[in-house]
Structures are given as structure tokens and as C-alpha cells.
Amino acid sequence: MTHDTNENQQWLARQRERLLERRAQLLHQVREQHEVAADQAESQADEGAALSTHPADAASDLAEAEISVTVGLTLQEELHEIDMALERLDNGSYGICIDCGKPISRERLEAIPWALRCIACQEQWEARREVHGAR
Known part of the structure; x- marks a missing residue:
């Protein structure tokens, strides 16, 4: 029985390591996503007023912004799921x-x-x- 318990604890420790590693990756991606969004906003501000922007450029900017938001939300959702899994590891319900x-x-x-x-x-x-x- 002790061998099974020890093996299970080792497996849970590996799972925690995997979750923490993925969490770190996601945090890095979130930071990158924020930087991209800031760069896009700065670029659009540098281009001048919206009235001088060609409609095709405006549509392209909008599509890029929507993709950026969707990616950001997906990253945040996975990050939340990982945090919940780490909580379950801590409280024994994993x-x-x-x-x-x-x-x-x-x-x-x-x-x-x-x-x-x-x-x-x-x-x-x-x-x-x-x-x-x-x-």
C-alpha cells in the first residue's frame, strides 16, 4: 500500500510540475499578447485620425483586434483552468x-x-x- 501511495504522490507531483510549466508558458503568451495589442494601438495612433484611414485598412485593423481579443480570452480561460487544477491538487480533489x-x-x-x-x-x-x- 505504501508503494502505491508513494507512486501516486510522485505522479501528482509530476502533474503539478506540468501544470506550473504550462502556467508559465501561458503567462508569457499573455504578456506577449498585451505587447502586440499595445503595439497595434500605437501603430493606429501613429497613422492618424480614423477619417484618413482607408476603409480596407480599418476593416483589417478591426479583424486583427478581434483575433487578438479572442486569443487573449482563450489564454486567460486556460490559465484559469490551470489555476483551478492547482487548487484541486492542494485540496485533494484533483x-x-x-x-x-x-x-x-x-x-x-x-x-x-x-x-x-x-x-x-x-x-x-x-x-x-x-x-x-x-x-
């Missing part, structure tokens, strides 16, 4: 499905260390979101 309360397979957690749900519950959750037209 690897337990938030819907059915059963263990999430190690294979799933190896693939997605911040997974909240077992595969069956995740599929049901995604199907409900699709039916209700959720984002």
Missing part, C-alpha cells in the same frame, strides 16, 4: 470528476492535466452546450 464524482482516468489527465470531467461527463457537457448554442 482527478475527481466535478459532475459524477468518479475518478478521471490517468490517461485523460496525462493528456489534459486540468481536466474537470471524466470523458463520459465531458461528452455530455459538450452535447448540452451544443444543443443550447453555448459558446
